Amino acid sequence: xxxxxxxxxxxxxxxxxxxxxxxxxxxxxxxxxxxxxxxxxxxxxxxxxxxxxxxxxxxxxxxxxxxxxxxxxxxxxxxxxxxxxxxxxxxxxxxxxxxxxxxxxxxxxxxxxxxxxxxxxxxxxxxxxxxxxxxxxxxxxxxxxxxxxxxxxxxxxxxxxxxxxxxxxxxxxxxxxxxxxxxxxxxxxxxxxxxxxxxxxxxxxxxxxxxxxxxxxxxxxxxxxxxxxxxxxxxxxxxxxxxxxxxxxxxxxxxxxxxxxxxxxxxxxxxxxxxxxxxxxxxxxxxxxxxxxxxxxxxxxxxxxxxxxxxxxxxxxxxxxxxxxxxxxxxxxxxxxxxxxxxxxxxxxxxxxxxxxxxxxxxxxxxxxxxxxxxxxxxxxxxxxxxxxxxxxxxxxxxxxxxxxxxxxxxxxxxxxxxxxxxxxxxxxxxxxxxxxxxxxxxxxxxxxxxxx
Amino acid sequence: xxxxxxxxxxxxxxxxxxxxxxxxxxxxxxxxxxxxxxxxxxxxxxxxxxxxxxxxxxxxxxxxxxxxxxxxxxxxxxxxxxxxxxxxxxxxxxxxxxxxxxxxxxxxxxxxxxxxxxxxxxxxxxxxxxxxxxxxxxxxxxxxxxxxxxxxxxxxxxxxxxxxxxxxxxxxxxxxxxxxxxxxxxxxxxxxxxxxxxxxxxxxxxxxxxxxxxxxxxxxxxxxxxxxxxxxxxxxxxxxxxxxxxxxxxxxxxxxxxxxxxxxxxxxxxxxxxxxxxxxxxxxxxxxxxxxxxxxxxxxxxxxxxxxxxxxxxxxxxxxxxxxxxxxxxxxxxxxxxxxxxxxxxxxxxxxxxxxxxxxxxxxxxxxxxxxxxxxxxxxxxxxxxxxxxxxxxxxxxxxxxxxxxxxxxxxxxxxxxxxxxxxxxxxxxxxxxxxxxxxxxxxxxxxxxxxx
Numbered sequence: 033x034x035x036x037x038x039x040x041x042x043x044x045x046x047x048x049x050x051x052x053x054x055x056x057x058x059x060x061x062x063x064x065x066x067x068x069x070x071x072x073x074x075x076x077x078x079x080x081x082x083x084x085x086x087x088x089x090x091x092x093x094x095x096x097x098x099x100x101x102x103x104x105x106x107x108x109x110x111x112x113x114x115x116x117x118x119x120x121x122x123x124x125x126x127x128x129x130x131x132x133x134x135x136x137x138x139x140x141x142x143x144x145x146x147x148x149x150x151x152x153x154x155x156x157x158x159x160x161x162x163x164x165x166x167x168x169x170x171x172x173x174x175x176x177x178x179x180x181x182x183x184x185x186x187x188x189x190x191x192x193x194x195x196x197x198x199x200x201x202x203x204x205x206x207x208x209x210x211x212x213x214x215x216x217x218x219x220x221x222x223x224x225x226x227x228x229x230x231x232x233x234x235x236x237x238x239x240x241x242x243x244x245x246x247x248x249x250x251x252x253x254x255x256x257x258x259x260x261x262x263x264x265x266x267x268x269x270x271x272x273x274x275x276x277x278x279x280x281x282x283x284x285x286x287x288x289x290x291x292x293x294x295x296x297x298x299x300x301x302x303x304x305x306x307x308x309x310x311x312x313x314x315x316x317x318x319x320x321x322x323x324x325x326x327x328x329x330x331x332x333x334x335x336x337x338x339x340x341x342x343x344x345x346x347x348x349x350x351x352x353x354x355x356x357x358x359x360x361x362x363x364x365x366x367x368x369x370x371x372x373x374x375x376x377x378x379x380x381x382x383x384x385x386x387x388x389x390x391x392x393x394x395x396x397x398x399x400x401x402x403x404x405x406x407x408x409x410x411x412x413x414x415x416x417x418x419x420x421x422x423x424x425x426x427x428x429x430x431x432x433x434x435x436x437x438x439x440x441x442x443x444x445x446x447x448x449x450x451x452x453x454x455x456x457x458x459x460x461x462x463x464x465x466x467x468x469x470x471x472x473x474x475x476x477x478x479x480x481x482x483x484x485x
Numbered sequence: 486x487x488x489x490x491x492x493x494x495x496x497x498x499x500x501x502x503x504x505x506x507x508x509x510x511x512x513x514x515x516x517x518x519x520x521x522x523x524x525x526x527x528x529x530x531x532x533x534x535x536x537x538x539x540x541x542x543x544x545x546x547x548x549x550x551x552x553x554x555x556x557x558x559x560x561x562x563x564x565x566x567x568x569x570x571x572x573x574x575x576x577x578x579x580x581x582x583x584x585x586x587x588x589x590x591x592x593x594x595x596x597x598x599x600x601x602x603x604x605x606x607x608x609x610x611x612x613x614x615x616x617x618x619x620x621x622x623x624x625x626x627x628x629x630x631x632x633x634x635x636x637x638x639x640x641x642x643x644x645x646x647x648x649x650x651x652x653x654x655x656x657x658x659x660x661x662x663x664x665x666x667x668x669x670x671x672x673x674x675x676x677x678x679x680x681x682x683x684x685x686x687x688x689x690x691x692x693x694x695x696x697x698x699x700x701x702x703x704x705x706x707x708x709x710x711x712x713x714x715x716x717x718x719x720x721x722x723x724x725x726x727x728x729x730x731x732x733x734x735x736x737x738x739x740x741x742x743x744x745x746x747x748x749x750x751x752x753x754x755x756x757x758x759x760x761x762x763x764x765x766x767x768x769x770x771x772x773x774x775x776x777x778x779x780x781x782x783x784x785x786x787x788x789x790x791x792x793x794x795x796x797x798x799x800x801x802x803x804x805x806x807x808x809x810x811x812x813x814x815x816x817x818x819x820x821x822x823x824x825x826x827x828x829x830x831x832x833x834x835x836x837x838x839x840x841x842x843x844x845x846x847x848x849x850x851x852x853x854x855x856x857x858x859x860x861x862x863x864x865x866x867x868x869x870x871x872x873x874x875x876x877x878x879x880x881x882x883x884x885x886x887x888x889x890x891x892x893x894x895x896x897x898x899x900x901x902x903x904x905x906x907x908x909x910x911x912x913x914x915x916x917x918x919x920x921x922x923x924x925x926x927x928x929x930x931x932x933x934x935x936x937x938x
Contacts, residue, residue, distance in 0.1 A: 212734060212737045217684060217687060217688055217691055217737055218684040218685075218688065221681045221682070221684045222681070224677060224678075224681050225677075225678045225681035225682065228674045228675070228677050228678035228681065229674070229678065231671040231674045231675075232671075234670060234674070235670055235671065238670055243837050243839075243840065246840055247839050247840055247842075268845075270845055270846060270848075270849030271849070273840045273841060273846065273849065274850075274852075274853045276840075277835065277836045277837075277840065277853070280834075280835060281835045281836070284665045284670055284673065284835060285665060285739055285740050285741050286738055286739050286740075287677075287738050287739075287740055381691060381733075381737065382730065382733060382734045382737060383730045383733075383734070384696050384730075386696075386700050387696065387699055387700055387726045387729075387730065388723075388726060389700075390721075392721075392723055393723060395723075396724070396726065396727060397727070399727075400727045400730070
């Protein structure tokens with residue numbers, strides 16, 4: 033799969049002795065691991081019947097190209113006479129500008145485990161897995177063509193009529209069926225244990241999303257000097273720091289369901305007819321609102337970025353409306369589907385049915401389901417805000433904003449997104465519905481922020 | 486250690502096919518396991534230098550007696566010329582009246598692991614461990630003499646002047662140092678994984694505390710017919726069922742810290758000078774309020790039970806006052822100590838210090854610590870209420886109430902406790918401080934509930 037096209041700033045990682053130690057430990061690869069190139073991959077795949085038979089023909093005739101940027105994972109497209117395959121292999125490091133940042137190969141294990149659960153609960157919405165090799169940290173899967181990364185499509189202004197329906201199905205089903213509402217307590221605890229080792233990737237989230245954007249940190253960057261006053265305001269905002277710290281504590285402590293863990297528009301490949309969620313290497317058992325919030329955050333960022341992508345003022349107004357409709361459609365679809373699953377398929381140990389078996393009990397439980405969904409909505413908005421802030425002030429940005437060449441236009445879009453994000457995190461109760469959020473986004477889109485520089 | 490002197494009613498476990506299957510699976514013991522008797526234990530301990538040298542002299546001269554009731558664990562007191570030891574061995578089942586209920590031997594592993602963590606964080610407040618044998622599910626530890634189980638002492642009206650101080654230290658330190666406030670995220674996730682397998686014992690809590698007392702369940706029992714109207718009111722209380730289901734979801738999902746998991750007055754052995762916490766076999770990573778709530782619940786139950794233990798009306802008034810003082814002293818001591826630890830020893834990944842480094846930041850964080858403690862207090866009251874209800878309407882009762890021979894007196898005490906418990910769970914916000922709880926307990930102690938029968 034194509035890697036998420038994030039941009040990385042200069043980092044100070046190598047100046048921290050602790051990180052140096054971690055690097056040395058993590059760069060040791062297990063016996064049998066080797067990073068493949070197209071030719072060695074050809075030999076390897078020829079010996080894997082599950083892939084070779086699917087590709088068909090003589091392995092020597094397969095067309096193999098490496099399409100990843102080599103920073104995080106190797107990604108190969110392999111084409112045979114019968115079919116194609118995508119092969120993703122983890123590298124033991126993430127190579128940044130001039131520096132190494134180790135990442136454990138075991139993330140392929142968590143990605144494969146998550147893909148397996150997701151495929152069972154949300155069939156047809158992930159790439160089909162053909163083969164997994166733990167030693168090589170390699171997953172061979174369905175080649176998604178002509179799908180593109182959703183973020184690219186949204187920057188180009190493409191409407192995806194099935195997106196809200198498909199992604200709300202994906203989120204509702206993967207979160208519901210891995211929660212205490214569907215699982216027995218023992219099954220749930222087994223999943224918690226199974227994912228508890230994905231600490232390095234969780235730590236990236238903990239540091240880069242919940243901590244560094246709110247302080248002076250060498251890995252941070254932003255559109256300077258234009259955004260300087262807004263970045264500074266965030267760094268001095270005590271209420272916001274408390275809000276993000278509460279979210280961080282929830283991220284670290286609340287094992288509600290199996291999360292994708294990185295559910296932004298760069299983890300979605302789609303066409304106008306077909307939607308697939310890829311790259312769940314950040315998967316772990318965490319708070320549901322982190323996934324639903326990631327979706328909403330990235331849609332809202334794209335909404336604010338449209339000012340930098342239209343040929344003239346108002347040219348993208350219809351697309352803007354679609355983005356906000358998709359935002360509301362995602363949440364409302366998610367909420368309705370999740371509640372329906374809870375009504376019909378609640379086989380888990382939480383809210384046990386026998387407690388609410390009487391007509392009055394059923395009525396009371398229906399009310400509690402609504403209240404529960406409101407609590408999840410509040411979590412969702414908080415996490416969405418945190419996801420927006422990190423993409424503007426932290427290490428990893430996204431191209432919706434980065435591709436805006438005019439830095440004043442970009443900084444204005446970023447300031448609008450920051451203002452909404454901050455409000456969603458601190459004044460969460462002011463947003464009782466997703467329509468309250470999209471309405472506020474529209475108001476803020478007309479706001480002209482004061483820029484620095 | 487002496488087992489918690491609970492009373493068990495007749496159960497219907499064997500009528501559930503699923504439970505039968507579980508029994509068969511669990512009653513298989515690992516190779517090398519045997520349940521010891523005093524003579525086989527003598528031979529075994531003679532070969533364990535860490536114990537034999539401590540006891541001293543000729544093993545043949547050691548006095549060994551089995552003092553457990555044989556239902557849950559074997560408990561031996563072993564006395565040699567130099568010192569004594571207590572030896573606790575898990576049995577693969579819990580034998581109830583006429584029926585078998587399997588319990589995994591691995592609970593000894595979790596108990597040993599928890600004792601080890603507790604001893605490090607709260608030195609001097611647990612029995613010293615001399616030896617652990619995983620195959621035998623056996624722990625040899627310090628013989629606590631002349632300590633008695635706190636519940637017995639409280640029924641006898643004994644004041645324990647050090648209890649509130651010691652137990653608040655125990656709870657504050659064991660919870661703080663196993664939380665995200667003290668641990669790195671990786672250390673915390675490792676602990677979550679390490680305890681995630683203690684599912685069977687967590688399931689006992691999930692079923693017996695958070696589910697069955699609120700419905701018709703064969704394992705329930707109560708002081709019938711006198712308490713019938715109160716038991717029925719609980720079973721028909723939709724708000725209470727929602728409240729207990731929220732608590733159950735929190736118990737299953739929120740991994741805040743390592744809990745003792747069964748921190749009632751039957752898990753405390755003490756003298757007027759020395760306090761020790763025993764029996765953490767229910768330990769797991771859960772919500773802190775479950776432990777603090779357990780302490781408060783059992784003190785409040787004892788408070789209401791005093792009507793059945795005094796020789797004449799008012800004879801125990803001074804003791805009642807002490808029980809409520811100890812309740813308030815425990816919570817206020819816990820809160821103050823926990824907050825002090827957070828101020829001084831917050832080395833964990835939650836609420837990272839660099840975010841709050843400025844004078845304004847420090848002030849804001851101090852406010853958040855107070856708000857955090859209020860949220861924990863609300864959790865504590867909810868869990869305390871659930872712990873009180875289960876001891877009155879569920880399977881496992883406690884002798885504070887059970888020893889009251891006059892069933893009308895007992896039912897009145899139970900109705901008062903139920904009324905307070907229900908209010909703590911449903912109207913939690915009405916109790917902003919522990920003094921609000923103890924004041925309400927005093928008011929309810931004068932209330933004459935209408936009894937059935």
